[in-house]
Amino acid sequence: MSERTPVGGHSAPLRGVNRLFRRHRRLGLAALLTPPVFWLVVIYIASLGLLIGAAMFRLDPRSHKPTTELTTENLRTAFTDWDFVNVVVRSVFVAATVTVLCLVIALPMAFYISKIAKPWARRGLIVAVLMPLWAGYLVKGYAWKAMLRPASKFGIDKDGGFLASVFGWTPGFGMVAVILALTYLWLPYMVLPIYAGLDRLPPSLLDASGDLGARPLRTFRSVIVPMLVPSIAAGSIFTFSLSLGDYIVPKVVTEGKIRLLGNLIESTLLAPNQPLAAAFTLWPLMIIITYLIGMKRLGAFESL
Amino acid sequence: MNLSRAARWVLRGATWLGLAFLYTPLIVVAVLSFNTATSLSWPPKGLTLDWWRKAWKVDGPSDALVNSLQVAVVATIIALLLGTLAAFAMQRFTFFGRSSLSFLLVLPIALPGIVTAVALQNSFSRTIDLGLFEFRIGFGFHSLVIAHATFCVVVAYNNVIARLRRSSANLLEASADLGAHASQTFRLVTFPLVRSALLAGGILAFALSFDEIIVTTFTAGSGFETLPQWIFANISRPNNVPLVNVMATFVMLVSIPLAWMAQRLSDGDGIGTGR
Incomplete structure (x- = not known):
């Protein structure tokens, strides 16, 4: 040089x-x-x-501070007490339901945007799907509180929120509310990878399938879905993981009535029982790491 | 694929329904911030600008806003530095553990917020004895910055690496062939190449930090309140419903245009979103 x-x-x-x-x-x-x-x-x-x-330290019952004494008691409580395991099962159910709902809503949206919408409209549509991601997590949880508010018989203002007034029906502040709000929050994370996956799918492949006599539904089932598996897996990492640990949304949209894994950890930590809270945290840690490894096998990490 | 007209219309309808689903709640909150009534009922009883005026006169929300901005700015700067370094290392070198590094970078946002929150809360509260000296990180502005920077790194990294992957290595060789030193190549070629990716990554990291509540709640300590924390604390207070509506709408008005700008800047790079 x-x-x-x-x-x-x-x-x-x-x-x-x-x-x-x-x-x-x-x-x-x-x-x-x-x-x-x-x-x-x-x-x-x-x-x-x-x-x-x-998670291995014993809690001093008087000072509520962890001692240096080792114990497996916290782990045993967290993993065998049916009351707690029940909360974990419920949380996994919520996270799985949210993931499936996101998939069902995202598939037609992503397909329309990438394959049917006019090329000039595509970019605008996908940006429109993504923008709500940035509106603020808490703001969106709170927005659902406003949407779901049921009409009440007493209080200063008896009118219901948006759903109750416009559609005359609201699921109220319960389990449906949690699933609805979480689906709403994480939907864009599912649309984006599926859209990207469809975008990489050569249109000639779809034509070939049609030329060979497959009807659209058959093409969808035998060509599109198998090729979208990595994208769907990538999207599901967000919808599943973000739903599993959430404690703010259940608190906001059910006014504290429904407790999920995150709420359990939070209230145990504030009790304060730090060692037991740490033991509970191993639940989502294990579930998510297992989930990540499974999704990695499906090729999710190349589609993130 | 030859879809029937009906199928096309069904898909189009589903898409517009999906978009309506995404935007209706946001519009509802924005409209309610002008509501004369102090509840969340729909439709609004009347329209007023009072709450918007009042929100800036009360101390709580504006102090929290300033705190949030400060944390987000410092955390973003740290995340940009760390993310850019990691991106350059990944792009230019092959080394042992290269694939684990990408896993390591994603982990803080892939794991549920509550796991990160409890883990960091635990280690910040502990006195760490290193033999020669001992220290305790403790809670406050600094612990929040550390926590936020940790999960923002991946956003900066994603944006920079996407840009580096797209730009040709020939540019660097050409620069060297023309006699430029490494630092000149960086100043005149590399930096201008990644500049807009840095800006986009910075905006997204900023938005991520500004919006975060779960990790924040556990690592802020008692004396420090960010805007999301203020909103969360006031959601359940019936008297403050209008102010919460205003601050929520304010957050949307600030972050959506910023995100749109970031989107434009990283055009074609893929979207380096985080939560």
């Missing part, structure tokens, strides 16, 4: 640094990698490790 400096000059120390990195490429890699890896491992991974450890 020449020593000419075509654009601007260079001070001596800077030139020294340049030369150093040119000679030792690995040094450059280390300089790039160290800060982010250090941050994520020291702060995040270490915290997850400490969390597992924290």
Whole structure:
């Protein structure tokens, strides 16, 4: 390499640094990698490790602080007490239902946007689907409280919210409300990967299927869905994972009546019983990591 | 695929229904922020600008807004630095553990917020003894910044790496062939290439931090309140319904145009969203 400096000059120390990195490429890699890896491992991974450890400490019943005495009691409570396992089962059911609902709503939307809408309209439509993601998580949970409000017999204002007034029916503040609000919140995360997957699907493939005599439904079942599996898996990571740990939405849209896994962890932590809360946290940690590994097998990580 | 006219209309209808589903709740809250009544009933009893005027005079929401902005700005800067470094390392080198790194970067947003929240709360509250010295991170502005930066890194990373993948390595070689030093290549070629991706990633990271509540609740400590925390605390207070409506609408008015801008800036890069 020449020593000419075509654009601007260079001070001596800077030139020294340049030369150093040119000679030792690995040094450059280390300089790039160290800060982010250090941050994520020291702060995040270490915290997850400490969390597992924290579940093993006995709680001092008087001070409500964890002692240094080790015990498996918290783990046993968290994993065998039927009252708690029940909450976990309910949460998994909610997360799975939300995922299926998101899929059912997202499939036709993504298909229309990518294959039927006019090319000039596509970009606008997909942006329209994504924008609500940024409206604020809490704002959207709160919006559903306004939507679902049932009419009441007493109080200053007896009128219901939007659904009750416009459609004359509202599911009220219950389980349906939680599922509805969570589906609403995470729907864009399902539409986006499916849209991207459909976009990569060559139209000639669909034509070929039609030419071979397949009707649209058959093409959908035998060509489109199998090719969309990685995209659907990618979308489901968000819908499932985000629904599983949520405690704010159940609190807001049911006024605290329905408790899911997140609520259980939150209230245990505030009790305060930090070791038991840590033990409960192992539930979502295990479920999600298992789920992630399964979805990775389906090729989800290439479609994220 | 030859779809019948009817099938096309059904799909079109489903799409517009889906969009209506996405936008109706947002419009309802925005309209209710002008409601004269102090409840969430529909339709509004009358329209007024009083709540919008009042929201800026009360201390709670504006203090919380300033706190949120400060945390989001600092966390975004840290996330951009870390995410960009990781993106360059991933793009230019092959090394041991390269595929685990992408897993490591996604983990803080792929795991449910409550897991991250409890994990960080636990380690921030502990006194960590390193033998030579011991320290405790504790809670407040700094702990929030650390927590937010951790899950924002992936957003910055996604945007920068998408841009790097799209731009040709030949550009760097050409720059070197023309005699530029590494730092000149960075200043004149690489940086201008990723500039708009950085801006887009920065906006998205900012929005992610500004909006976060679960991790925030557990890592803020008692003396520090962000805007989402203020909204959450006031949702259940019937007297403050109008102010919550105003702040909720305000959040939408600020973040949706920002997200739209980020979208334009990262055009074609794919969307580096986080939660």
